Every structure is written in structure tokens, then in C-alpha cells.
Amino acid sequence: MSTHSSEDSTTLARVPSAEVKGSAMRGALIGLIPLGLLAGVILVTLVITALVRAFVAGSEFFVQQQAVLTALIVRLVLAILVFTIACWRVIRRVAAWQQTGGRVQANAALWALGVTALIIVIPVLLASFLPQHPAP
Numbered sequence: 001m002s003t004h005s006s007e008d009s010t011t012l013a014r015v016p017s018a019e020v021k022g023s024a025m026r027g028a029l030i031g032l033i034p035l036g037l038l039a040g041v042i043l044v045t046l047v048i049t050a051l052v053r054a055f056v057a058g059s060e061f062f063v064q065q066q067a068v069l070t071a072l073i074v075r076l077v078l079a080i081l082v083f084t085i086a087c088w089r090v091i092r093r094v095a096a097w098q099q100t101g102g103r104v105q106a107n108a109a110l111w112a113l114g115v116t117a118l119i120i121v122i123p124v125l126l127a128s129f130l131p132q133h134p135a136p
Contacts, residue, residue, distance in 0.1 A: 027105030031112025
């Protein structure tokens with residue numbers, strides 16, 4: 001006969017261990033990698049755009065406009081590529097975790113990817129729903 005009651009065993013099963021918490025944190029951090037990379041590319045884009053603008057400051061307006069626009073378009077394409085590749089790699093890692101039984105890590109990474117998507121979509125939604133020119 002066991003000295004533990006059934007309540008004790010179910011209570012212990014519900015308490016998350018430090019290992020589960022650590023794996024969830026690791027999964028969430030890996031899920032936030034695309035957001036971090038995107039923020040880094042945006043920061044580099046702002047710095048390079050400011051440098052380009054300072055470099056062509058003595059030129060006429062249309063040359064400045066063309067140089068800054070070219071720098072922004074190239075960095076936008078780079079940001080899209082970096083973000084897409086990072087998301088693809090995280091999703092591959094999530095699939096590997098799901099196959100090997102790392103359900104907690106996989107779920108945390110997928111939730112983090114969802115938060116990343118929400119952070120990216122919110123400015124677009126705000127720009128589309130808020131009026132650009134308020135009525136007088």
C-alpha cells in the first residue's frame with residue numbers, strides 16, 4: 001500500500017518543474033529571434049539612411065530623394081528576407097521539437113511568433129483605421 005494519496009500525486013503533477021519553466025523560456029526566446037533581427041535591421045536602416053542623407057546633403061533635392069529612397073528600398077528588401085528566413089528557421093525548430101516531444105518549448109515558440117506577428121501588424125492596422133487628415 002502506498003503512503004501517498006492520489007491527491008498528492010496529482011498535485012505534484014500539476015506543479016511545473018524548473019526544467020519545464022526553463023524550456024518554456026528557451027522556446028519563447030527562440031520564438032522572439034525574428035522580432036529581434038527585424039529590430040536590428042530597422043536600426044541599421046535608420047543609421048545608414050542618416051549617413052546617406054548627410055553624405056548627399058550638398059546635392060540638389062532630387063538627388064537626395066533618390067539616394068535616400070534607394071537606401072530605404074534596399075534595406076526594406078533585406079528586412080523582409082531576414083525576417084522570412086528567421087521565421088522559417090524557428091518554424092523548422094518548432095517542428096523538430098514537436099517530433100522529439102518538446103511540446104512546452106514548441107508551444108512557447110509558437111506563442112512568441114504570434115506575439116511577433118501582432119507587434120508587426122498593429123502599426124499597419126492603426127495606420128489604416130486612424131484618419132490621416134482629421135476633419136476640420
